[in-house]
Amino acid sequence: MTTIPYNHKMGAHCESGTVTSLLNHAGLAISEPMVFGIASGIFFGYFHKHKSFTFPTFIVRNRPGDIRKNIKKRLGVKFQTYSFRNEEDGMNKLDDLLRQGIPVACQVDFFYMDYVPSWERAHVNVHFMVVIGKEGSDYLVSDSYFPRPERLNEQSLRRGRFAGGNMSPEGFLFYPTFVPADIDLRKPILKGIDKACFNMLKLPVPFIGINGIRLFAKRVVEWPKFARDTEHLSHEVMKINILLEDQGTGGAGFRFMYATFLQQASEILANSELKNLSSELMTIGDGWREISLFAARIGKNRDLGADKMKELSNLIAERAELEEDFFKKLKKSIK
Amino acid sequence: MAIEPTDELKLEIKDLIMSTLNITDVDPNAVSNNEPLFGGNNALTLDSVDGIEIIMALQRKYNVRLNDQNLARHIIQSIDTIAEFISRERPAA
Numbered sequence: 001m002t003t004i005p006y007n008h009k010m011g012a013h014c015e016s017g018t019v020t021s022l023l024n025h026a027g028l029a030i031s032e033p034m035v036f037g038i039a040s041g042i043f044f045g046y047f048h049k050h051k052s053f054t055f056p057t058f059i060v061r062n063r064p065g066d067i068r069k070n071i072k073k074r075l076g077v078k079f080q081t082y083s084f085r086n087e088e089d090g091m092n093k094l095d096d097l098l099r100q101g102i103p104v105a106c107q108v109d110f111f112y113m114d115y116v117p118s119w120e121r122a123h124v125n126v127h128f129m130v131v132i133g134k135e136g137s138d139y140l141v142s143d144s145y146f147p148r149p150e151r152l153n154e155q156s157l158r159r160g161r162f163a164g165g166n167m168s169p170e171g172f173l174f175y176p177t178f179v180p181a182d183i184d185l186r187k188p189i190l191k192g193i194d195k196a197c198f199n200m201l202k203l204p205v206p207f208i209g210i211n212g213i214r215l216f217a218k219r220v221v222e223w224p225k226f227a228r229d230t231e232h233l234s235h236e237v238m239k240i241n242i243l244l245e246d247q248g249t250g251g252a253g254f255r256f257m258y259a260t261f262l263q264q265a266s267e268i269l270a271n272s273e274l275k276n277l278s279s280e281l282m283t284i285g286d287g288w289r290e291i292s293l294f295a296a297r298i299g300k301n302r303d304l305g306a307d308k309m310k311e312l313s314n315l316i317a318e319r320a321e322l323e324e325d326f327f328k329k330l331k332k333s334i335k
Numbered sequence: 336m337a338i339e340p341t342d343e344l345k346l347e348i349k350d351l352i353m354s355t356l357n358i359t360d361v362d363p364n365a366v367s368n369n370e371p372l373f374g375g376n377n378a379l380t381l382d383s384v385d386g387i388e389i390i391m392a393l394q395r396k397y398n399v400r401l402n403d404q405n406l407a408r409h410i411i412q413s414i415d416t417i418a419e420f421i422s423r424e425r426p427a428a
Contacts, residue, residue, distance in 0.1 A: 012403045147409065238384075245387060245404050256402035285402075289391060296384040 002098045003133035008142045008149050012250030012257050015067045016041060017144025018105045018128040023077065025103055026179040034185070037261030038192040039070035042254055043199055044323075046207045046216040052166050055226055055236050058216055058243060060253035062199070064107075064126035064167065068174060070195075074188040078178035083170045087162050090171030091154070094131060097175070103132045103142070107169035108160030113143065115150035125167045131157075189265045190334050196258075197331040200323065210324045217317035221309045230302055237312075238299035244292040252292065255285030262330075273333040277326065284322050291315045340418035348393075348417050349379075355392040356385055368414040377413075386411055393417065397425045 006025060011017020011032050016039070020032040036042075045059045062070075072079055084090035097104045110116065110127035133140035137154040161171045200209040207215050227233035243253070250257035259281040266274035294315060298308045349363040352372075361378050370377040373386065381389070389411055390401045399421065401407045410420045 010406065241384070241387065249404070251402040251404050251407070256400075260402075282400075289387070293384070293387050293391065296387060300382075300384050 002101075003135070003140060004098070004101055004103050006103055006130070006132040006142055006149070008132075009144065010147055011144030013041075013061070013254070014128045014144055015064060015126075016257075018130055019068050019071055021130060021142060021144065022103065022105060022176055023071075023179060026176050027181075028077075028179050028183065030185075031260075031264060033257050033260035034189075034264055035067065035071060036250075036254070036257050037196075037265060038074050038185070038188045039067040040192045040195040040199060041067055042196050042258040044209055044212045044216075044253075046212040046219070048207070048215065048219050048222075056219065056223060057239070058212070060243065060249060070192070074191055075183055076178075076180050077176050079174045080177045081172065081174040083172050084162075085170070087158060087171065090161060090173075091158060094173060095134065097173070098131065098134050102175050103130050105130050105174045106157075106161055107172040108157070109163035109165075109169065110160075112156045112160035112163065113141075113150075114152055114156045115141070115143070115146065123163070123165070125163060125165060125169055127160075185268055189268060193265070193330060193334050197327050200327045201331065210320055210327070213316060213320035213323060217313045217320060220316060221306070221313050223309065224304065224306075230304065233304050234299040234302050236299075237295050237304060240295035241292045241299075244288055252285035252288040255281055255288055259285060271333065273329075277330055277333060280326055280329075284319065284326060287315075287319055287322065291319070340415070340422045344421065345414050345418045348414055348421070351392055351396055352379065352381075352389055355388055356381070366414065368418075371412055372414070373412070389417075393421065397421050399424045399426075 007021070009021055009024070011020060013032070013036065016032050016036040020030060020035045023030055023035070039062070041061050043060060043062045046056070047053055047058065048056045068079060071077055082093055084093070094104055094106070105128055108127050108129065110124040111121045113121070113127070113129070129141050129143040131139050132142050132149060138151045139154065139157050141150050141152050143150060161169050163169060203209050205211070223236060224233055227236060243249075245251060259278045262274045262278035262281065266272060266278065291312070294312060298304055298312070345368055346363060349366050353359070353361065353363065358379070365378040367377050372379055372381050374380070386407070390407055393399060394401060401410060410416055
């Protein structure tokens with residue numbers, strides 16, 4: 001039996017929540033919004049046609065793994081990582097690390113996490129949680145989506161860690177091996193903001209950043225052409241709500257969490273403009289939440305005529321204008 | 336300072352939920368304060384879309400923020416949990 005004393009905390013997002021709790025465990029007092037902001041987590045990408053997706057979709061955060069990688073780069077934290085071809089090796093390594101008293105972050109398919117109520121389960125291969133102990137054949141899991149640590153049987157953890165499909169976890173594990181004692185957050189904050197502004201304003205790719213939001217607005221009216229029938233279209237339109245509000249976004253597509261980061265950053269940098277911009281982003285996030293609700297309602301009511309899809313498009317286009325203005329001001333505020 | 340949730344506040348929350356969702360065929364007094372509002376046996380049984388609408392209505396009426404869906408899911412579990420949250424978080428008059 002191994003149970004590592006671990007201060008379990010809920011988080012808004014699985015990867016930033018997991019990285020934050022591991023850093024806190026290692027003695028670094030840092031908040032989840034700060035981790036998210038320094039790691040330039042805020043993002044937008046629209047995929048109208050992509051080999052990985054069967055229907056147009058969008059993302060509102062940077063790639064899975066980027067939060068850990070950017071924290072490593074910008075805070076000087078060192079992480080040990082492992083991937084495995086062989087399931088036995090992967091499970092043995094985890095047990096070995098737990099015996100050494102090391103809490104370990106695991107990448108899993110969310111669907112196999114038995115502690116998740118069945119109606120909330122979905123196949124998502126890039127869910128992260130921390131394993132903090134083992135009792136008999138059950139593992140003790142600190143999952144930032146849940147209010148307290150949960151138990152997970154060996155079989156389910158194994159299936160989750162070695163699920164197949166797109167972005168399969170391959171037993172991926174990580175934990176910090178070095179966390180600097182005193183970190184001056186000022187430079188990492190500026191670097192994180194600068195990169196986020198670059199991603200949103202300057203990446204020369206038509207489907208990323210503000211360009212991506214505009215493309216989403218323009219192309220969402222074509223979604224009915226991709227759907228098999230009204231049921232399918234309704235399902236896909238309602239997914240807008242899930243992508244913005246659920247799946248650990250912290251609400252309204254990570255905009256609220258980034259706004260909290262800016263508020264904390266304004267105090268550390270003594271920059272009052274960042275506080276104003278934090279309030280502005282909260283309002284922009286509320287607008288995304290209106291979109292989320294609008295999409296959920298028209299999807300639920302099967303009210304998906306051309307007029308409603310156009311209304312949805314207009315709402316999204318409005319966000320593009322506001323976010324472009326916001327990120328330009330943000331960029332200017334750190335000069 | 337947090338104030339204990341009153342019965343008056345709980346009734347106000349029920350009225351807000353029903354007016355927001357245009358529910359006219361349920362007696363607010365029949366809605367249990369501690370039974371779950373989602374997926375339970377309460378007189379009001381709501382779904383996740385209703386949940387977002389409730390969150391937005393609570394934010395507007397009480398000037399509170401309910402950003403994080405993971406936390407929000409626990410807060411809007413029942414009338415009691417909503418009332419506790421509002422009593423704790425709403426700005427003093």
